[in-house]
Amino acid sequence: MKVGVVKEREVGEQRVALIPEVVAKLVQQGYHLCVESGAGDMAHFSDDDYRAAGAEIGYSIEEVWGGVDVLLKVAPLRDREVEWIRPGTTLISFLNPLGNPWQMQHLAERHITAFALECIPRTSRAQSMDALSSQAAVAGYAAVLLAASNLPRFFPMLTTAAGTIPPAKVFVIGAGVAGLQAIATARRLGAVVEAFDIRPAVKEEVQSLGAKFVEVNLEEDTVAAGGYAKEVSEAAKHKTQEAIAAHVHSADVVITTAQVPGKPAPLLVTERMVASMKPGSVIVDLAAEQGGNCACTEPGRSICHQRVTIIGPINLPSTMAVHASQMYAKNISTLLKYLAPKGELVLNFGDDIVDAACITHEGQVRNPRVLQLLHPAQTLATTV
């Protein structure tokens, strides 16, 4: 079975789907690897590194995109890239299926079997394939570095001959994988950390990292399938904003990570809250790509509003390309070996991982949420 690793063409995408170390292991297990020339350049892996690991280097689009059985990729496809893939190919990548249902339709029409890493179920069995989680951990770490680099203050407490510096106060909103890594990193750097989440179950994890948990009782269900946060009512949103306002006010740094899968990010930090912060404070909004948790966020930019710096990074994991790629490679290669344990694809749709992650197969879109987006009238009766 021939497995292709393509060069990412998305602006700012520096990751690569497989790193040479993982290529070497797959080659040893009998897979035939074809890596597009330059695929690892931005993540500091050269063609020679891949060659030494036992891969063939492909120099043309036809050779890699159009000449393999399984195609591995990181960023969702650009539309023209769909055309480069030969019908019958199996594609494994982030695909953003809910944000791009028509492209899923197009993949199905071209008879491409597409697996979206976003749709790997959050079960312990699938944990090592969960690229959303691994990349979120990278983002949480990088967000704290971004905040610390932009804060005109120290994070740690210092006792010096020039006086005592109190520790910075960091407030993390959303304690998923990114939020927990942000808490851990801010604690490492010596900050005093508070964290908020609408899911009461994460309290213990937050506290075990040495942070204070800010609670709110929303009197409604806040946890969706897979442990993700659920979209809540308007009343609950209002109550949430009230609960966090005082903590935003007193923080030197706010890191927001609240996302609801397939929905715009909830607005949590209002313009008024931003204005209440100390001059020089910093907000890093990890939900910028989904519209932002802060009213002032501009995706992809760092702005100053009322003397507060608001950073809305896009694709933060990509800035840590070596380790982000290493973790992604572990995730995607685990899935590859799960789907083709003996070098040949055997898709068992009775398996929950295969069933959840496979978006298109045999000319059909098979993911119900994508189908719903494509044909809203037909499924309206069953929506919540």
Place this chain on the structure above:
Amino acid sequence: MKVGVVKEREVGEQRVALIPEVVAKLVQQGYHLCVESGAGDMAHFSDDDYRAAGAEIGYSIEEVWGGVDVLLKVAPLRDREVEWIRPGTTLISFLNPLGNPWQMQHLAERHITAFALECIPRTSRAQSMDALSSQAAVAGYAAVLLAASNLPRFFPMLTTAAGTIPPAKVFVIGAGVAGLQAIATARRLGAVVEAFDIRPAVKEEVQSLGAKFVEVNLEEDTVAAGGYAKEVSEAAKHKTQEAIAAHVHSADVVITTAQVPGKPAPLLVTERMVASMKPGSVIVDLAAEQGGNCACTEPGRSICHQRVTIIGPINLPSTMAVHASQMYAKNISTLLKYLAPKGELVLNFGDDIVDAACITHEGQVRNPRVLQLLHPAQTLATTV
């Protein structure tokens, strides 16, 4: 006695000589403070903050620069600023006297009594006035954040479902105040740290911070007055380069902090050493302003050489303007109160602090090293 705090005009200078909190204390002790409008803007202190602390706000150059008894400043003067200061004024600031001897001459001619904070002796009695040290601590911290933000890898070891991430290796060259703070910060972030210094006496301090000390026996004296590193022989420089080459090679991050007061920075990291590093590695050269410890450094720029990122920051303390100003304010106000304990200047040149820090007085340049630079022929016989 009227004390002026001026607005810094140097490009990129965001610090201010006094922060409102320190102004309030001085006002309470009977000093009359005049702060130039906008002086604290870049460090996030407003005119209103200073007014609330009891200072008068000065709106013209005549009022502040030309209308006070003592003038407090951060960055060395631009030449035209010398003209703004009224003869008879006492100036306290960083002055870069050895880099700018002719300006010292000019200050003397204008009968300005100038104290250079660079020349505060490194004694325990003067420790709380030592702005070089306080600002070096800021630079050491900020250098690690800069390195971590630019490294495509994690600093800490992580054990995740997507595999184990080994800790980053950081090599700190020069274990003065900046180097020690860099070691402490890199350790906080979870890196494995090695440190090198030509002064064997710093070994214990390095080890107490959890770093490994890289030793070299130069067979000559390496410590100058005040505990600073001394300029060493060519043979010793060669031996030093040999000693560090292997450590640079295996490091993910190198932070160089080696400076010799009044001399260009020693070249320690050669182009060949840079080329030997892993792709994606990062060098932060804190000696960039003095010419750099790395052969590839371009002051004020971040460049990529042989796939290694080399950052040569200028005025790094300024990026942490709030706390850098807070520490500087503590240093300069301590010196002010030392020179004018009862609200009037009493200069006792028998005191080692006054003697060392006072560069010009009563129309004369009185610092011997500045005099030597101004009149090399007369003093040639006594140079080393």
